[in-house]
Amino acid sequence: MSVNSLVNKFEYALFRHRMLVLVIFLLVTVGLLIKATDIKLDAAFTKNIPLKHEYMQTYLEHAEDFGGANNILIAVCDANGDIFNPTFFETFRQVHDDVVYTPGVNRVLVKSLFSPSTRFIEVVEDGFAGGPVIPADFVADKRGLDKVKSNIEKAGIVGRMVADDYSCAMITAQLLEIDSETGEAVDTLEFASSLEQNIRAKHQSEQISVHIIGFAKMVGDVAEGAKGVVLFFLVAIGVTALMVYFFSKSVMLTVLPIACSLIAVVWQMGLLTILGFGIDPMSILVPFLVFAIGVSHGVQMINSTGKRVAAGMDAKTAAESSFRKLLVPGGVALLSDTVGFLTLLIIEIGVIRELAITASLGVAVIILTNLVLLPVLMSYVKFSAAYKARVATPSVRAEKFWYAMSAFATKRFAYVILVITAILFAAGYWQSQQLKIGDLHEGAPSLHEDSRYNLDTKLITDSFAISVDYINIMVETVPSACTEHDIMDRIDQFQWLMENVPGVQSAVSLSSVSKTINAAYNEGNQKWRVLPRNTQSLVQASSRVETSTGLLNADCSVMPVMVFLEDHKAETIERVVAAAKKYGSELGDEQTRFMLASGPAGVMAATNEAVSAAQQPMMWYVYGAVIILCLLSFRSLRATIAVVVPLYVVSVLAMALMTKLQIGLTVSTLPVIALGVGIGVDYGIYILSSMSQLLRDGMPLRQAYFEALKERGSAVLFTGITLAIGVSTWVFSALKFQVDMGILLTFMFIVNMLGAIVVLPALAAIFWRNNR
Template structure:
């Protein structure tokens, strides 16, 4: 049975039972609307990391002993510039206790000056003396504060728990994956709100400022910024509605595609809820894209139906004819979008996979709402005679524009267009080779530099000696390895080599601490700051280091080397990881392995490598899917080439634009390329579907293209401009990643439209020589 016969049978059944179809859609919409109201923002830490990556396998293997990368840092700063006063220490103690008893915090891992595990050791005449930095009988008077300051200096925590200039003190904590109070996955966004309410709001005052950073806090700030997406969604609906009205000049024809597109969004959100998914802050932009895609296909439908009504058909017959004409090209375009989005599933990062499911689900339901429901609804519309006369009236200006554009289907002008396209492609390709994988700016890339989160990050980085961007290289070896000089010497050598790598601010390990302790056993003489070769002396030096320091596990079979980086820029992480692999391979053996990686920078390194590895396969899968669907639809290699080539050129130019604007390829920007390809293919499919039959019948190419522009040109121009205007408003967003996505999508929507109108006919001029 041919495709046309299937379409005809489906059309007959659909329009024969129009009332039942509308009732079925109404019932499904009400049900899914109820489900959609229960959907929640969902931002778990593990969704944002590639769990199957080798670095993350190391991270997960040792998370219980050394904590994870999902940490929170809270810095309290005294506005006078000196923390040693009674008010500050009272505030610090209360904030420490508040965080300690906050649900979702691993209490064992909460560290500050008030933690019992924060201790000092000193060399005295009788040997060693030590104790908690803040003694049990501490009183915040001049004597007590002076004693704490002295103990702080002895403990060697200045620059880590206390700012270099004594203006701030730090509270750090690790978060649990499961909330012990509820037994459910920790609600990261709710936890961030708790930090704001119970820490910042409660303890910030004129004399003490509070600064909070960490993954959970960053996600909370992103979620707050994402609430502004609702405003952009409302603006997009308003702008699109106005544009649709000016396009069709009918209130009813304006309402129908907008309503059907909104129904698609409701179905998308409802189905996500039914499937047990929430919506991640990174995916919250997808419903807008679904709405925009729905409107673009809806406009094609109302444009086609309106012209048939103006030609003398009644509403039902015109709607049926438009359904027959557009179901296959529209369906192929939407299937291309869906398959393109599904290719993102190859990236083993939860947040991208959920985005792929969210986007593909939304686009798939458009096939139902805008290609099936919309023509059925339009069959009931009563078109006024005024509307028919207006549409039927000749438009000499439009015809002149379309005829002028059709000149690009002649070889004379086509050659010029193709030369310009080739030059742009060559320049874009060279520029795109400089694309960086990862973040290119300091601070959280999802937020603007002037955001409170990034300002807190900059303050902590500036006032403390350690960086918030640290990477742990886990040295996996034999039990009691800290008593083996050869193994400890290799760890020490590795640390020294890494400290001399550009981008590493400082480093610490059990080996370096043991050297300091050994010197302390020898009257503090720096000449003894070495690793003892004698086993008993080495045991004496290393046994003083507790597991709570995070420098060794219980049986001393795993000892991290902690590298504090200057920043988390892509080139810094890449350079440090390459050096760690090189030196680890040189110094390691079967007994002692230098395994990457843990810590926030380790997670970023794994994520960058996962994104880099997925970039090319994703593009091959996207284009492979689009090529197969075009071949099946047009049954023509020439038609497929005409659609794909402009699309690929735009992808390369978009990548070049990213390098020019210093936008790195990250978890948030990688999906944009696939989204742009998926949506951009629609223009070419609609234009070429109108041309191919005429070309098969032997019509001249220019005439075929001219007729396609008369039929579809205005709708293609309209959708390209409308989509671009909608996403261009994102440049005003509070979220940096939304700004980046807005710029890239605006570029891809406009340039893909130009590619379909200019480059597609130019290619056709050389591919259809006989025409």
């Protein structure tokens, strides 16, 4: 049975039972609307990392002993620049206690001046003396504060737990994945909210300021900024409605495609809830794209139906004809979108996979709402005589415009267009090769530089000697390895080599701390700041270091080297990881392995490598899906090439634009390429599907393209411009990644549209040269 025969049977059944179809759609929409109200913002640390990556396997293996990368840093600062006063210490103690008892915090791994594990050791005449930095009988008077200041200096924690200029003190805490009290996964967004309410708002005053950073806090700020997406969505609906009305000059023809597209969004949200998914702050923009794609296809439907009514058909017959005409090309375009989005599933990062499911689910339901429901609704529309007259007699200006555009399908213009396209492609390809994987700027890339989170990050990195960007290289070796000089010496060499890598701020390991302790055992003489070769002396030096420092595990079989970076820019992480691999392979053996990686920068390194590895396969899968569906639809290799080539040129130019604007390829920007291809393919499919039959009937190419432009050109131009206007408003977003996505999508919508109406006919002039 042919495709046309199937379409005809479906059309007959659909329009014969129109009222039943509308009742079914109404009931399903109401049910899914109720489910959609239950959808929640869902964010988790593990969703943002590639869990199957070798670095993350090391990270997960040792997370219990050394904590994970999901931590928070809280800097409490005194406005006068000196923490040694009673008010500060009382407030700081309260902040410490509140952090310890915040649900979701690993209480054992909370570190601050008030932690019992924060101790000092000093060399005295008869050996060593030491104790907690803040003693049990601490009183915040002058004597007590002077003693604490002395203990801080003896402990060597200036720059780490206390700011270099004594203006701030630090609290660090590891987060749990599962809340020990409830047994459920920690709600990251709720945790971030509790930090604001129970820590910052509760303790911040004119004298005391509180600064909080960490993954959970960053996601919370992103979620807060994402609330503005609702406003952008409403603006987009308003702008789109005005544009559709300008296009159709009819209130009813404006309401119907907008309503069907909103129904698609409702179905998407309801189905996500039924499948057990929430919506991540990173994918909260997808419903807008679903709405935009729905309007794009809806406009094609109202445009086609309106022209047939103007030609003399009644509304029902016109809707049936448009349904038959557009179901296959529209369905192929939407299937291309759906399959293209599903290719994102190859990237083993939870947040991207959920975005793929969210986007593909939304686009799939558009097939029902805008290609099935909309024509049924259109069959009930009463078209006015004025509307029929206006559409039946297009303006002379429009005819001249389309005829001038049809010149792109002539040999004379085609060669010029293709040469310009080739030059743009070559320049874009060269520029795109410089595209960086990962973040290119300091601070959280999802937020603006002047956001509170990034200002807090800047204050902490400026005030403390350590960086919040650190990577742990786990040295896995034999039990009691800290008593073997050869192993400890190799760790020491590795640390020294890493400290001399550009971009590394400092490094610390059990070896470097043991050297300091050994010097202390010898009256603090710096000449003895070496690793003892004698086993007993080495035991004496290393046994003073507790497991709570994070420099060794219980049996000394794993000893991390903590490398603090100057920033988390892509090239810095890439350089440090390459050096760690090189030096680790040179110094390691079967017994001692230098394994990457843990820490925030370790997670970024794994994520960058996962994104880099997925970039090319994703492009191949996206274009493979588009090519296969175009071949099945057009049954023509040259038609498929004419659709795909402009798409690929635009993808390359988009990556070149990212390089020019210093936008790195990250978890948030990688899906944009697939989204742009998926949406951009619609233009070419609609134009070429209108031309194909005319060309098969022997019509000259320019005339066939002219007829296609008259039938579909205005809708293609309209949707390209409307979609671009909608996403261009994102430049005003509080979220930096939304601004980046808005710029890229605006570019891809406009240039894909130009590719379909300029480059596609130029290729057609070469491929169908016999149709003169």
